[in-house]
Amino acid sequence: MLDNSVVTIKGIGDKFAEDLQSLNIYTVEDLLFYFPSRYDVLEIQPLSELIHEDKVSIEGRVLNAPSLSFYGRKKSRLTFNIEVENIAVKAVMFNRAFAKNQIKMGDVVTLTGKWDAHRLQITVSNYQKGSIEKTSEIQPIYSIRGDVTSFRLKKAIQQAIREQANQVEEILPPDMLSAYKIPNRMGAMKTMHFPESRVALKHARRRFTYEEFLLFQLKIQILRKRRREATVGNSQHYDAMKLETFISKFPFSLTNAQKKSLNQILSDMKSPYRMNRLLQGDVGSGKTAVAGVALYAAITAKKQGALMVPTEILAEQHFQSLTEMFGDLARVELLTGSIKGKRRKEILADVENHQVHILVGTHALIQDDVHFETLGLVVVDEQHRFGVEQRRALSNKGLHPDVLFMTATPIPRTLAITAFGDMDVSVIDEMPAGRKEIETYWTKANTFDRVLNFIAKHVEAGEQAYIICPLIEESDKLDIQDAVDLYNQLEAYYPPSIQVGLMHGRLHSTEKEEIMKEFAANKVQILVSTTVVEVGVNVPNATIMVIYDAERFGLSQLHQLRGRVGRGDKQSYCILIADPKSENGKERMRIMTETNNGFKLSEEDLKLRGPGDFFGTKQSGLPDFKVADMIHDYRALETARNDAQEIIEFNLLEEDPKYEPLRTLLENEGVFDTVLD
Incomplete structure (x- = not known):
């Protein structure tokens, strides 16, 4: 067995x-x-088809006795020439002194190694005497x-x-094998270990790629279905006419992407099931307006709303914008750790008595003493900044409230399907009309004086600037500008009329809040910071974002940092100071200067860095597939997702005998015993 x-x-x-x-x-x-x-793959190819620096296999006759030289301790270099297609090719072997006695002049040898097309040289990693078949042998x-x-x-x-x-045993139904032209499980397993040909291996890989994706998607869809069915009776009967009037009073028109996302959210709120939706959109795409309408829908349905954000200053900004948005239509209150004593007690009493319609706050919202009368909708901004337990605590405060998570980190479609498969995903992928694009430039550190003069000119015109550094203090290991050192330099460089501030992760949260408040109030004109500034505050007057050692950041992080400027009606700029040594690093800088589209950047970032690095390996929660690759096999992922949805929607695991092996496998893995959040 x-x-x-x-x-x-x-x-x-x-x-x-x-x-x-x-x-x-x-x-x-x-x-x-x-x-x-x-x-x-050991495959002999003509010299004309070999690619410089690729791993290749060539076959030829040895033209001279190998020459052996020693250098360093136990290190050796063996060289000889072989004749390939009437051309002399130099072969170099390191630390294979024993091969001198094995390879003789006149021998036919097959060599595998790194090809240097410029020198007609191969650095040998493996060799064997004699000729092999010209067809490929797969190891x-x-x-x-x-x-x-x-x-x-x-x-x-x-x-x-x-x-x-x-x-x-086979776990996929026969019609699936024939429809997708994939081999059976036993045959594919044998081929994966001992492939007879590249074609056979390709189809075996296709089979297990699809199988892995399908099993993963089935687990997600089963979990999703159970969650939905656990919260029947959650329908919010909002007033559509009031909503239309509310939207018509906005000083701008909603984009088509905003309208589409809003309709999806409202449809969820009207349904008897609990909403579990992710709203993703670039910085400035108008997520807050959509969330505001959804909160108003909950109010017209005689429910309360809550908006939870990661920092106090962000909570204050959301509180101000929602207060302006609702006017006399609803009472909006702010609850953060700073609000204490009598004022806090008053707010808590009014929340419990439904005199507060919308409560905005930080994690203070999930304290035990916060009680809502009828919490209908919870909006969590920058959802990745909160732990699962924090989000769950807020969700559980009401009678199964609908939950809308928001993020300004554009997530590639394949990752959204995989990492957030148990959520519905709405995407705002267009920017409001008339918004000025941030101009992005890439330069090297030797032009920093020009950058500082550029900043001074704009600060004197009343604008503000961020300068981002990767480190807090100087490191012996990394030759990169650190925030403390740069802050000291700028303090000395600029006149007293230009205030320079410093912010980094080692400061206490109250100190960070205070510095950001000073920057938001233009008491500080230039803010030197590590990436703690990445998420959050809206400073319309900040027009310049300088990112030092930009090659050390991923595309998505660079884009998030760039999104801190361009919030007002003035032209904004992002200046990347970088001297990348790798082609990968140069490519990132080039892409940043070419596009402001966060979704396009996120796709490129995923290709360059891989899924683990995209989310941060520790908290990514991404499955570890053996064969499947989310990036290259995205079509198979989407096919598997669609198939899994159909299998669960039509209850095929229960009702169709040909799906019994799949159901048995999932049962053995304990999928149906998973405890729900």
């Missing part, structure tokens, strides 16, 4: 079984499905650690296939 220990496989003793545990291989099934991490390469060797692991997998491969 596949769930038996690996020691049941011939040749695997207790010691080797213990070694295999370092690879998370415990059962026969773990061993059979421990797929190679990559494949080396599986496994990730190994500890005492497990590649040879022994391959041998164990081979033996497991001989003994237990026929126990691998």
